[in-house]
Amino acid sequence: MGEVRKLQKKLRQIENLEIRVSLTPEERVKVSKKAELRSRLAELLLQLSGPQQTQCIVGEQEDKMKRQVEDVTEHRTGPTPAVKIPRVDDQKKGERERSSGQTHNIPDRPSPPDPDSEFRSLKASWETAKFRLRVLEGHSDIITCVAAVDNLVISGSRDTTVKVWHVPTATEQRNLGGHSGGVTCLSVPPAEYCRRLASALRLGEKERLVLSGSTDCCVRMWTLSSGQCVKSIYTFNAVTSLCFIAEGEGYIATGSDGGKLQVWDWLSQENRQSVNAHLDAVTALQSQGPLVFSGSADGSMCVWEARDGGPEPLRRLQSWGSEVTGCGGGEEVGGRLRLSARGDRIFLACGRASIRVLNWRTGTVSRLTNHSSTAGVTDCVNQIPGVLIGSCFDLTTGESSLNLFSLPQSRYLVSLTCSELPRILCFAAWLTPSGGHRWVTGGRDLTVWEQLQGNVKKRGDVTVRRDNRLDNTLTESDKEEEEEQSDAEEEEEEDSIPQDASDTEAAANSSWLRCALQ
Known part of the structure; x- marks a missing residue:
């Protein structure tokens, strides 16, 4: 070994x-x-x-046979009906009524939903999912960040450009050139905040704006309709992450390569707060209602509360070091930390084979298995309704995939992969008007994943498989x-x-x- x-x-x-x-x-x-x-x-x-271990290797044929056996078994036996067990008081009451000849029709209480049944249904729907993949060509360097608005995809690259793509036609609509350093992060403010700033700048009422951060120490605001840069904020630090805080009049939060967290007024672009939040680069920022989550390359995490009207918009609620999160050793695992928050839990991707799950209120950490061995790399993690998605790259074979887990149970569903899929460094997702999934992944390639709806006979570009070694997912320790x-x-x-x-x-x-x- x-x-x-x-x-x-x-x-x-x-x-x-x-x-x-x-x-x-x-x-x-x-x-x-x-x-x-x-x-x-x-x-x-x-x-x-x-x-003796070849039976543990999960292949397409084996998965297909197992699914057929499971489907036949479920078809023959059917779901187990819920059995109502009466309480002792109800039994005695029924005996008294029967002895006195008084009986009444007592309606049955509705049985609670079966979580296993819901999980099986969700798993079955993803096992039959089909996706079409399309590569959007135009960037000359690695794509570091992606975002989506309606039928548009916005991508940022180390080639210093931000590009806007029209997804239905797979064409480049805008090339937003203006940064002098690599683009590291993107954020799309909510439509109502875009309208407020558009009104102040005398732009169209329906104008949408996108924010981009770069190593040139600038945050730029672009209009999606014309590609015009309408505002620029100089931060004095290389920008490594940013997010929009939808509280009050709105704020822009930026993270720097040195660990500084800064907050800027949305309408005036004035600096409202600067704090040394981490000891290394702030590689992840996410807002969720009044909460803001920040993560660093040193493996530390902070939770902030946004307060409108105070002298400082952010107040630190909790902070956890790498000894708690288990995301230390930054250089060895690539020096990146990505996060996706849901309620009390924060899912962390830090270049290891597993996803760390931090309960930020209690400080407890569990490990969600995202690869069957330590040769896997998890670069990014994201969520869609009811599903957690983690990227997985196999160092041994060079294969890349997306692993899906049900929420809130964090139970493994399926893995989606393609023979020529490169390492996935960033991810964004949204739903089409018809309810289908549309995703975009970035790395060496910018790829759009579009779910094929209905009983389409056309074969998809993505292979759906299950690795049974990921079924036992949540563990309380990552000591091994x-x-x-x-x-x-x-x-x-x-x-x-x-x-x-x-x-x-x-x-x-x-x-x-x-x-x-x-």
């Missing part, structure tokens, strides 16, 4: 190197060895698996994963040789975020 872990660590470093803007000659040599390392790793895993990773690091240090001496330096420089800031 020692050599397997070493190879997995090398592949992790190489994958993080490939996301960089530029590579040194030594780094290019390392990247060129990726296929050789993957081949060697596949041989070792095959030797270690042995014939941390021990495996620490063991791999120790073995790598003990067995270091001259040609690998630069691996440590590569790992230290492999952060996607730090490279974007150079």
